[in-house]
Amino acid sequence: MIRFNNVTKTFSGKTTVHALRGIDLAIPAGEIFGVIGQSGAGKSTLLRCINMLERPDSGEIFVDGIRMSDLDGKELRAARKKTGMIFQHFNLLNSRTVFQNIAFPLELAGYSKKNILERVASLANLVGLTDKLKSYPRQLSGGQKQRVGIARALATQPKLLLCDEATSALDPETTTSVLNLLKTINERLKLTIVLITHEMAVIQQICDSVAVLDDGVVQEAGPVIDVFTRPKSEASQRMLRGFLTSGLTPDQLQRSGNTLLKLTFVDEKAHQPIISQMIRRHQIDANILFGSIDQMKTKPFGMLLVELAGKNEQIAQAIEFLQENQVEVEVLNR
Amino acid sequence: MINQAMLSMLWDATLDTLIMVGSGTILATVVGLPAGILLTTTAPNHILEQPLLHRALGGIVNIGRSIPFIILMVAIIPFTRKLVGTSIGTAAAIVPLTVAAIPFVARLVDGALKEVDAGVIEAAESMGASPPQIIYKVMIPEALPALVLAVTLTAVNLIGYSAMAGSIGGGGLGDLAIRYGYQRFRGDIMLITVIILVILVQGIQMLGDKIAHKLYHHN
Numbered sequence: 036m037i038r039f040n041n042v043t044k045t046f047s048g049k050t051t052v053h054a055l056r057g058i059d060l061a062i063p064a065g066e067i068f069g070v071i072g073q074s075g076a077g078k079s080t081l082l083r084c085i086n087m088l089e090r091p092d093s094g095e096i097f098v099d100g101i102r103m104s105d106l107d108g109k110e111l112r113a114a115r116k117k118t119g120m121i122f123q124h125f126n127l128l129n130s131r132t133v134f135q136n137i138a139f140p141l142e143l144a145g146y147s148k149k150n151i152l153e154r155v156a157s158l159a160n161l162v163g164l165t166d167k168l169k170s171y172p173r174q175l176s177g178g179q180k181q182r183v184g185i186a187r188a189l190a191t192q193p194k195l196l197l198c199d200e201a202t203s204a205l206d207p208e209t210t211t212s213v214l215n216l217l218k219t220i221n222e223r224l225k226l227t228i229v230l231i232t233h234e235m236a237v238i239q240q241i242c243d244s245v246a247v248l249d250d251g252v253v254q255e256a257g258p259v260i261d262v263f264t265r266p267k268s269e270a271s272q273r274m275l276r277g278f279l280t281s282g283l284t285p286d287q288l289q290r291s292g293n294t295l296l297k298l299t300f301v302d303e304k305a306h307q308p309i310i311s312q313m314i315r316r317h318q319i320d321a322n323i324l325f326g327s328i329d330q331m332k333t334k335p336f337g338m339l340l341v342e343l344a345g346k347n348e349q350i351a352q353a354i355e356f357l358q359e360n361q362v363e364v365e366v367l368n369r
Numbered sequence: 370m371i372n373q374a375m376l377s378m379l380w381d382a383t384l385d386t387l388i389m390v391g392s393g394t395i396l397a398t399v400v401g402l403p404a405g406i407l408l409t410t411t412a413p414n415h416i417l418e419q420p421l422l423h424r425a426l427g428g429i430v431n432i433g434r435s436i437p438f439i440i441l442m443v444a445i446i447p448f449t450r451k452l453v454g455t456s457i458g459t460a461a462a463i464v465p466l467t468v469a470a471i472p473f474v475a476r477l478v479d480g481a482l483k484e485v486d487a488g489v490i491e492a493a494e495s496m497g498a499s500p501p502q503i504i505y506k507v508m509i510p511e512a513l514p515a516l517v518l519a520v521t522l523t524a525v526n527l528i529g530y531s532a533m534a535g536s537i538g539g540g541g542l543g544d545l546a547i548r549y550g551y552q553r554f555r556g557d558i559m560l561i562t563v564i565i566l567v568i569l570v571q572g573i574q575m576l577g578d579k580i581a582h583k584l585y586h587h588n
Contacts, residue, residue, distance in 0.1 A: 086495055088491060088494060088495060111497075112497035112498070112499060113497065114497075115494070115495060115496065115497035116496065116497040118495070120492065120495040120496075122488055122491075122492060124486075124488055126486065126488040126489045126491065126492035127489070127492075128489060128507065128510070128511060129489075129511060129586050130510040130511050130513060130584070130586055131510070139493075139496065139506070140496040140497075142506070143493075143496055143497060143498050143502060143506075144497075171586040172586075173586060187496075191496075197495075
């Protein structure tokens with residue numbers, strides 16, 4: 036659906052910012068694809084390059100086979116009508132009612148009054164705002180505003196939806212409901228969704244694949260379950276550390292000089308008594324500091340933070356044993 | 370003291386002031402609004418980015434705004450004469466009033482349009498809106514309350530300017546106040562003209578506020 040070939044973008048001003056330094060990325064059709072990174076990582080620029088709100092300095096971007104950087108003026112506007120976009124701060128027109136906001140892209144696309152009426156009604160139904168059509172944005176909650184944003188983005192029946200930190204301004208409960216709506220839309224309309232976020236939880240809840248962006252480079256990309264359970268890049272490990280230990284840092288977790296391990300189990304491994312086997316076989320002490328069983332979209336996985344006490348060689352053997360049993364081991368304090 | 374003739378003079382002067390201010394405001398808006406739109410949209414990173422044009426326009430507006438009205442009025446007398454055939458009277462006063470108000474309107478419009486959330490403009494761009502569509506369907510409607518207040522402020526300002534225009538034979542309340550109130554020591558006429566001016570300013574401001582409030586749907 037979308038392909039980035041060595042895309043670069045630099046902003047020069049008082050200080051020069053290399054937002055994107057050679058992005059190569061393929062986003063398959065029909066997926067919910069997440070791009071995660073800290074602020075300043077270049078996510079926002081990456082997303083805006085897809086519909087040319089930002090023009091890359093070099094490299095190419097294909098959307099549905101069309102080389103976007105070739106487009107200009109009229110052609111570009113036509114291509115943009117096939118791509119929906121939603122925003123962190125919703126960006127609704129305050130002077131227009133909900134109905135008029137959803138109708139806006141339809142007006143731009145030259146729909147007839149009658150078609151607009153029908154289309155807005157069905158969209159309002161899809162996002163659950165049928166009773167708010169006459170309200171103005173200021174009368175809506177954040178979640179409702181984002182639903183208007185989604186309805187507006189879907190108005191012209193795009194194949195692609197770009198989400199720019201779409202839930203970052205919402206509370207956790209509203210975030211979940213908006214994410215569920217996006218999931219429904221993705222399944223029902225066979226829509227490809229690209230979302231950028233700095234929140235691991237967003238990726239975890241709805242994404243099929245994820246790309247980790249750091250310092251203008253894609254550090255790694257792949258199915259969420261792989262990246263989250265076996266992060267290869269330093270950047271992903273750094274981001275995941277905080278996420279999977281519910282905000283506790285290794286420093287906070289560690290009280291002794293013992294070895295601190297993060298163990299990750301996927302699928303059926305979560306059900307086997309691997310820890311007790313390890314303790315018995317290698318004669319070490321294990322202290323479980325934190326554990327969780329979570330779900331990556333649909334796949335379950337477990338995570339344990341374990342402190343090991345014993346002789347160094349026993350600990351080394353224990354780690355080997357865990358790895359032999361397909362448990363992902365990360366030593367947090369070496 | 371205040372006889373029938375005086376009253377009718379006051380009435381005529383009020384009408385003259387309203388005509389001058391009304392025409393000046395309308396004409397200045399007709400020219401100043403597009404100028405203001407151009408000023409905003411040609412700015413760096415805006416939808417019609419044109420740095421040179423932007424700087425030139427900004428320069429012209431600043432020069433226009435820095436010339437004191439009383440000097441501008443005298444300076445453009447030849448131009449006024451060419452345009453209306455005379456430099457005296459209500460019709461002639463409309464010319465300098467308009468010329469003085471155009472850069473004022475342009476700057477106020479620019480200020481109002483700059484307040485339109487860049488995110489909303491970006492959203493419209495993402496939907497494939499063309500620059501004219503963004504101007505007419507996004508920027509102007511979103512800034513409408515502020516634009517109404519800008520026109521209101523212009524009208525109020527022109528009331529003050531029109532009194533100055535009166536001092537060089539422009540007609541209206543300022544003219545009356547100077548000729549009767551000041552030169553003939555008619556304190557009562559002076560007082561009445563001032564009261565009428567205050568009422569006009571109040572009335573225009575209240576009307577503007579009311580319309581702006583009706584149009585306001587922001588937070």
